[in-house]
Amino acid sequence: MRPSWWKFAFTLAAGAGISLLTSGCGEEIRVFQPAGPVARSELELIWLQMGLTAVVIIPVILLLAWIVIRYRNKPGNRAPYQPEFAESRTLEIVWWAIPIVIVGILGTVTWHKTYALAQSPNPSKEPLKIEVMSLNWKWLFFYPDQKIATVNYAEIPTDRPVEFLLTANAPMNAFWVPNLGGMEYTMPGMVTSLWLQADKAGEYYGHGGNFTGPGFAQMQFRVVAKPQSDFDAWVRQVANSAPDMTKADYDKLTQPSVLGELSFSSYPEGIFEQTVMDEGGMYMDHDRAMLGNMMPHS
């Protein structure tokens, strides 16, 4: 068989084509469907990196095809043959320089965005705080200001920054809602923070992002974004109609199991902070400092 390079290009294009076609033309490609400023900012960088790397890889692939066709070792090939041609300062400077420039640009943008995304996307607005705990194998959400709690789903107001404070009472996991933005690890005995915000009302898919054993595949949750007034109504409804979470309920939740969605109108006060401390936070200065202003008493 005679290898020909267009076959590669073809396979590549076909693969990409099939992929896009079969995936419902983009609707389900969640990273490309940002519903808030964080995911949007990340997507901008994705477009930039795609563009800048394409500047290198497309010429490389074309050049490869051209060279292989032109310099094939076959009788009658009259293309020049220079077995000693092995040095060219100019050319080498060019291709040390091109990637340096690209990395320079991407590095600068990365630097700005990394700092920006560590902060509230909209500092002028009062954020909502949600404490998130990954358990084996479910997600527990506490609303410290609303005093309610949910399992495997969370509701948030639109157009308002949300600070998720993350911890685990189980092996390390990660909190990921691709439509709203990237993930952050949840770790036992530690608190990490992730800023997200939804502009568009809707229901967004979330899932654990770090493997935690047999129930991991079922660690799915929903994030529902709705206007502030609807959000408030939902809070009232949960507060009035859902059952309380007792310490015993909480202990039961921490046992390995796969559950559906639950709502609670209250939860044992300080349970999030207490769990962090019990799971090892008491040994960490950083945690004590971070929790210092959250703990009712320390």
Next chain:
Amino acid sequence: MGDSLTNTAGHFFVTGDPMIIASDVAIVLVSLGIVFTLTYFKKWKWLWREWLTTVDHKKIAIMYLISAILMLFRGGVDALLMRTQLALPNMKLLSAEHYDQIFTTHGTIMILFMAMPFIFAMFNAVVPLQIGARDVAFPYLNAISFWLFFFGALLFNISFVIGGSPDAGWTSYPPLTELQFDPGVGENYYLLALSISGIGTIATGINFLATIIKMRAPGMTLMKMPLFTWAVLGTCIIILFVFPVLSVALALLLIDRLFGAHFFTMMYGGNPMQFVNLFWIWGHPEVYIAVLPAFGIYSEVVSTFSQKKIFGYKSMVASIMAISIIGNLTWVHHFFTMGAGPAVNTFFSITTMAVAIPTGVKVFNWLMTMYRGRITLSLPMMWVLAFIPNFALAGATGVWLAEAPTDYQYHNSYFTVAHFHQALIGGVVYGMLAGMYYWWPKMFGFKLKEKFGKWAFWFFNIGFYVCFIPQYVLGLMGMQRRMYTYTPDMHWTALNFVSTIGAYLMGIGFLCIAAQIIHSLVHMEKDLTGDPWGGRTLEWSLPSPPPHYNFAVIPQVSDRDEWWERKRRGEQDALKPRPEDIRNVHMPKNSGVPFLMGVCFFIAGFGFTFGWIAVGAAGLLGVLVCLAHRSLDQHPDHDIPADEIRRTEAALGRL
């Protein structure tokens, strides 16, 4: 009593799962078959004398190669099982527990027991020949390295029939891997198998570093060294920097598990994040350990099959060295999402992207090597050509992953799975296959027939894109890695199905390689020239396979492509020995001790895995005895008389 016995046996031998029982039966049958064949053909002595006790780098290379191909098969079967399970939503082929074990063993085997022995096969097959040496610096240690790898791999592989496989991922993060969440023996297998083979790897690093620094033929200055040897040098430097870190991390976790320490639990002041940190201080450079030798192979193959000098030799050397240094400064990109803060993330984003610079330079230099050359599309060259677009994509997606803000979206998703397979298959596996095809005649003395090889090439390549391009998209759709199943409403079905088809195409490709090797064995075409491809470096000046002392007379080197230049000047015969120059050759003696030492390590590893401290200690005692035996051995070497060498060379037609 009877009851408790069956119970223990039930825990010891994994039972119940029909697939595992089938493997049990297959293993017993194959072992019986091997024993029977060896006995029937009276080959036990041959096996012991020629292989198990050898210290010859060329034979060690062959043993590494066979192991690597077997492990590629095992890892490949794992891959197909996983892909079958994921082909459709809610598949019931594998349970969650079983899937978890399989992705763990697949990843671990592919990296540590397939890629590593494959690169060591290439090191051993090529480096001494390429630098004009008679063996490596420490041949006995080299044999120990092999047997530690071998018994480490064996220990890891028996886990699925005895006691249960590890199931917490090849990254083995605590606290998931601490006793609290993972009480079985599987994780102990992982820790001990990797520790044992890791010692062997460190020894290999030392060995080849010393070999390359000290044993080059006279005249071969560093800047005249072939690029493969340069790549090995860079690789050894990285091995020495990072493998000890892995050993320490594994040992600490093992101490946690066996003796109840708290290095990596949050309790009593330990910290699991430290394991993640140590793991990746090794883990990221590990990918360069695997890919640098492949880069070296690409350089050799491109130059040979373009009949042209390598372009930008100095840049190539500089980029190898740059990669082996910058590569050690990027590991944090594997846990940007652990909350270390924007300063740390920015720093490691930039160092990671910086590695792409020397890598890109290498790609351009390979292209320019072909430019104005004469390109022959033999199998080794085809794999190189297929590598370039593949690695261009893997490099690009690597840069995307390197930027912390976007990594937050790609991390731990199928996007990442697609990226690292593109780098590991398109970069490492393609390189190793190119190297295997290229040096096969040198290693075995006969050529591989091209027919099935071309089939393999096309199946594997097309299969690759069909399998992994959809996975990039799946990642962007939100599909996490390490999920054993998904529901139909996620809209992931079509892409997963396509991906599975690709995996099967690659499986067919692998079978074609097996067919090719068998076909070539049956219709063997000996390589009588020693130089079937028009090679450029010293190994091609020797007969295939070379006599066990390699060079009857050590050559004097004056050019970078010494053999090519000699051929060009019509001086081939100058590299043949003259009878009066032949002296006695000092060579190491064969020894069974490295093999026995491997056995002792295996016993120790097995004992500790099950927490049988006495067995473990007995194994370690055996190791000490082996070490003492070597220290007390007054005559580890012998002389091959000049006459015998003259006779051998004459028989090879070289006098």
